[in-house]
Amino acid sequence: MGERIEALLRIPLAILYGVIVYALNLVAGVVIVIQFFYTLILGRRHKGMARFTNQYSSFLYHVNRYSNFATNEKPLFGGPGWEEVLPCDFDRENRRKKYEEIRDSFDDAL
Template sequence: MKQLFAYEEKAGRIELFIRIIYSFIIGIVLMIYGCIAGICMFIQFFVILILGRRSRGLSDFIQGYLEYYVHILPYTFFMTDERPGILPTSVIIYEEEKV
């Protein structure tokens, strides 16, 4: 398991400039994906209202958007130089509860 928001001291200057263009492309993909996920959330609202249960397909699509968004955050917010893929990939995110 890899921590997404871990501190990395080393940073590449060239990667900083590549990141501007790469982040722009990722932003376009994220915007399109987000619009479709928003439509799915709207439809999901009515599915829950009418049927009293969630649609698995809509839920999976919305979850995929959220996982992709969290997956690209470390790169777009200068936390790491490791580039995420432009197209969404399957990423599982866990929340660790501290006791």
């Protein structure tokens, strides 16, 4: 697809993404408020809510990259979707454990 057609296609897609982002914005706002009080009362974050807001933030990142002409990958439509997210703190816990295991085995080998 040529760059001119791609640029024209962004107009209806921008409207569609605007509607999707607006709806997700409302849901994410409610989740963030609930997460705030959950963390304040229990002293820890809820894993599911943290993952949802991480997916929301990652999706916004992909939409902004497409809307700002940084890429031609259309979020949700043949490009990065809801599942392609940036790492979350909870996802890093497993990586940290693996790193410590490798480091310990390396130290034992020496």
